[in-house]
Amino acid sequence: MSTPLETSTTDSQVCKPHHDSSSLYVSGFLCIGVVISYLPQHYRIISNKTSEGFSPWFLLLGVVSSTSSFFNIILLQWNTIMCCHSLTTGACLESLMGVFQTALQFAMFSLVFILFLVYFPEGRKRIWQRPSAFSICKPIKQSGTISEEWRISIIVAILGLGHLTVSFIISFVMLIIEGGPDHHRWTKLWAGFLGVLSMVMAAMQYFxxxxxxWKRKSIGALSIPMMMLQTPGTGLFVYSLMVRPGTNWTAWITYLVTGILQSILLSLCIVWHLRNKRLGIKNLEDPPMRSSNESSRLI
Incomplete structure (x- = not known):
């Protein structure tokens, strides 16, 4: 993540472009990598027209983490953003590569969340009613009652949208009142809170x-290629932080935990995929229909 500007404030802010080729190439590579790594997941959901197998809590924690990270860097890089009016287009774009990385991560994961809701299996939005013993010939049909799984998904979507709205409003007000994080206590505190929240949510996301x-014994609409691209990338990112001068374990421990959990999920998906392929079980098949007397709880 690069911040190739040197700024000083006297009567007005003076912005000086600072070019760093290695940092620019790394940031550009990461931006392209973020987009490419998510494309298999987007394609799998859209092509199969189902988001079966996703945990809404996994998506909520992920979208809250990426949203918090996005507003955190907007606040911390606000002076850099404001410098763009006095820089060339190339220098401006280079200075904002860190913002672009975080924005792309936020956009790509949010799109997974949106696709999850759009392609939520229709057969699981309502509770299925089985015929009684006296009406065996009647077909199984859906009742008008919303299933627990769909209800939780809607609540999760509202919470994600609520967090986005609150984060935007507070950040916008902070920037209007204080104008940026430099020498402004409340903006720094709010940016710090968003950064910590992002790390905590990222560490909990995969549980x-x-x-x-594990419980479903099927990968559903999860994309193994996406995880195979992202897991090594997380490992490389952790290594780059570990060898960076001046950093300690607090700088990379959250990403290490995230990488380990992502590796566990990837391994689990590969095991279930190979097992189901051997048994002739389709990963995208819905679990057996639930009757109105059965629970449709979702973890």
């Missing part, structure tokens, strides 16, 4: 998905 995938 509900691992549990759901």
């Amino acid at each position: 509900p998905q691992i549990y759901k995938t």
Whole structure:
């Protein structure tokens, strides 16, 4: 993540472009890598027209983490953003590569969340009613009652949208009142809170998905190619932080935990995929229909 500007503030802010080729190439590579790594997941959901197998809590924690990270860097890089009016287009774009990286991560993961809701299996939005013993010939049909799984998904979507709205409003107000993080206590505190929240959510994100995938014994609409691209990338990112001068374990421990959990989920998906392929079980098949007397809880 590069911040190739040197700024000083006297009567007005003076912006000086600072070119760093290695940092620019790394940032550009990461931006392209973020987009490419998510494309298999987007394609799998759209092409199969189902988001079966996703845990809504996994998606909520992920979208809250990426949203918090996005507004955190907007606040911390605000002076750099404002410098763009006095720089060339190339220098401006180079100075904002860190913002672009975080924005792309936010956009790509948010799109997974949106696709999850759009392609949520229709057969699981309502509770299925089985015929009674006296009406065996009647077909199984859906009742008008919303299933627990769909209800939780809607609640999760509202919480994600609510967090986005609140983060935007508070950040916008902070920037209007204080104008940026430099020498402004409340903006720094808010940016710091968003950064910590992002790390905590990222560390917890994979637990509900691992549990759901283990319990379901099928990968559903999860994309193995996406995880195979992202898991090594997380490892390289952790290594780059570990060898960076002046950093300690607090700088990379959250990403290490995230990488380990992502590796566990990837391994679990590969095991279930190979097992189901051997048994002739389709990963995208819905679990057996639930009757109105059965629970449709979702982890």
